[in-house]
Amino acid sequence: MSKIDLYRNVHMGQRARLFTLAVELGTADISHRGTATEQSVRCLAMTQELREHADHEDTFIHQLLRERAPEAADALEAEHMRLDAAFVALDERARTLPTTPVDALADAQHALYLALNEVISAYLAHLHVEETVAMPALWEYASEKELGAAFAAFRASRTQEQALTDLRRMLPALPPPTRAAIVRDVIKAAGERAAGTLAAATTTLTPDQRGRLYEDLAVPEAWALQDPEYA
Structure with missing residues (x-):
């Protein structure tokens, strides 16, 4: 570990x-x-x-x-x-x-x-x-x-929008396995809002980065566009 x-x-x-x-x-x-x-x-x-x-x-x-x-x-x-x-x-x-x-x-x-x-x-x-x-x-x-x-304690101090901003700033700079591990935890915690949260958190990724992330998560990219609030 x-x-x-x-x-x-x-x-x-x-x-x-x-x-x-x-x-x-x-x-x-x-x-x-x-x-x-x-x-x-x-x-x-x-x-x-x-x-x-x-x-x-x-x-x-x-x-x-x-x-x-x-x-x-x-x-x-x-x-x-x-x-x-x-x-x-x-x-x-x-x-x-x-x-x-x-x-x-x-x-x-x-x-x-x-x-x-x-x-x-x-x-x-x-x-x-x-x-x-x-x-x-x-x-x-x-x-x-x-x-x-x-x-x-830091994560608990962040609003939903602040947490998304943190992810958007950080995710493009990370290697694919690390990026996938972080996002996997995020969407797991999001529960019913998982699809929309995934879409919102990945807006700063390049198309290639996003494609690799969805591949690593084993989910179709269209799944992340289901929540109109975050799409």
Whole structure:
């Protein structure tokens, strides 16, 4: 039986979307009407999401870490300070981009691109500490029951729509067996709403990913379109 990993899957989703955002910001045609605002909104949404994620970790994971492995918790606090500064710099660049004069837009776009990549650099280092220092410390000093309780408490704190958003962000970045295992548990818990929940949770998958998932679940794809509320 594999150990409970509180970081792995969600971090894979975050990496994938950060990398995608960097590529798409770098290649965006900033001269096109509305593009500056679109890219600004995307960057601000990302920093908001990452801040909320850090709050969730503090609430449901890191309190246990501080109790059992304070040195590992201290390492994360140092990473948070660097991250906060990078988030602020990115937010400032993002907010000013839509009002930048046309003749300065290209330079402003690149400055925002650099600020985003500074966030990515800092965030990757932070994820590495969580995955190679914090999680091993929790495996050593906390029981599987305690780790399971932490994960269950987080899930219980999410509304149905928040839980679906979490899945949509994470599932495209996971390998097929992991994706299928997660979705299998989700639709099992959904009961009579299983079909609609499956359809709603998989909207961000590519056609190939979705086809493989339905194959792994051994269900016809049409089954997930039965619930009009989620279709």
